[in-house]
Amino acid sequence: MEQRAEIGIIGGSGLYNMAGLTNVTEERVTTPFGDPSEAIVLGELEGRRVAFLARHGRGHRLLPSELPFRANIYALKQLGVEQILSISAVGSLKEEHKPTDFVIPDQFIDRTFARTATFFGDGIVGHVAFGDPICADVAKVFASACAELGVVGKLGGTYVCMEGPQFSTRAESNLYRSWGADVIGMTNLQEAKLAREAEICYATLAMVTDYDCWHTGHDDVTVEQVIAVSHANAGNAQHVLKAAIRSMPKGERTCGCASALKFAIMTDKAAIPAETRKKLALLLDKYN
Numbered sequence: 388m389e390q391r392a393e394i395g396i397i398g399g400s401g402l403y404n405m406a407g408l409t410n411v412t413e414e415r416v417t418t419p420f421g422d423p424s425e426a427i428v429l430g431e432l433e434g435r436r437v438a439f440l441a442r443h444g445r446g447h448r449l450l451p452s453e454l455p456f457r458a459n460i461y462a463l464k465q466l467g468v469e470q471i472l473s474i475s476a477v478g479s480l481k482e483e484h485k486p487t488d489f490v491i492p493d494q495f496i497d498r499t500f501a502r503t504a505t506f507f508g509d510g511i512v513g514h515v516a517f518g519d520p521i522c523a524d525v526a527k528v529f530a531s532a533c534a535e536l537g538v539v540g541k542l543g544g545t546y547v548c549m550e551g552p553q554f555s556t557r558a559e560s561n562l563y564r565s566w567g568a569d570v571i572g573m574t575n576l577q578e579a580k581l582a583r584e585a586e587i588c589y590a591t592l593a594m595v596t597d598y599d600c601w602h603t604g605h606d607d608v609t610v611e612q613v614i615a616v617s618h619a620n621a622g623n624a625q626h627v628l629k630a631a632i633r634s635m636p637k638g639e640r641t642c643g644c645a646s647a648l649k650f651a652i653m654t655d656k657a658a659i660p661a662e663t664r665k666k667l668a669l670l671l672d673k674y675n
């Protein structure tokens with residue numbers, strides 16, 4: 388596989404392009420799972436080859452439930468991406484996580500119900516380990532980049548992934564707080580699952596934009612609030628991204644993400660339908 392990019396950036400609410408990319412080209416990638424959310428922007432940043440994808444499309448056209456998660460991750464895989472840096476807006480479920488803080492979650496709770504979050508099926512069964520859903524190495528790079536720039540970037544925390552598009556009820560928000568969750572969003576869990584199946588490292592820099600609807604001292608979350616905070620903080624997010632990319636080690640990865648599929652496939656090779664085998668060649672070829 389020709390490696391056109393090493394690092395993928397998925398930009399979320401408020402981040403629809405990446406400043407500072409040089410030698411920029413744009414590509415409409417297609418995949419066996421359909422088209423990604425938007426044309427992918429390829430370029431160089433801090434001496435590394437980067438692919439940028441706007442998760443909701445430019446102009447924010449796609450609902451969280453409408454996101455082509457499989458096409459997005461597969462398209463980045465096709466370009467040769469080995470590590471994904473995701474940026475997302477999140478609501479805070481704890482007093483200590485204030486709007487404009489960054490949190491780098493390391494766990495998820497799934498509250499979605501209308502999404503496909505696996506490349507398997509159609510005659511092939513696979514089960515990857517997901518106890519540690521985030522790549523610890525990439526998460527640490529994000530945390531160090533925040534520290535280097537003097538912005539709050541807390542390493543660890545639980546991200547509740549809800550279906551949306553409506554924000555939570557107060558009862559739900561308080562329930563998630565009682566579970567000890569840290570932040571809430573609508574997009575990251577499926578990306579993390581699919582990245583793991585694609586043996587791509589994945590971590591998120593989650594920007595706190597609001598206190599959801601549980602905080603008696605703050606108004607309930609609105610889109611206006613999310614936009615205001617994410618726009619005001621987009622510069623910081625881009626600085627953190629650049630610093631992270633500057634310090635990402637080159638060469639072979641030492642984390643387990645790179646071999647996540649090694650013991651994951653249950654199906655007898657002979658029983659996998661030829662078409663399915665072909666569709667997943669990019670993931671399976673290295674294991675014959």
Ligand SMILES: CSC[C@H]1O[C@H](OP(=O)(O)O)[C@H](O)[C@@H]1O
Nearest residue numbers: 399400451475476572573574613
């Ligand atoms: C605009 S508020 C809700 C919206 O913001 C977050 O998006 P992303 O994760 O892409 O930054 C959240 O998940 C919802 O999709």
Ligand SMILES: Nc1ncnc2[nH]cnc12
Nearest residue numbers: 476477478571572599608
């Ligand atoms: N309160 C919230 N709930 C879900 N997703 C969000 N994204 C930003 N703020 C959010």
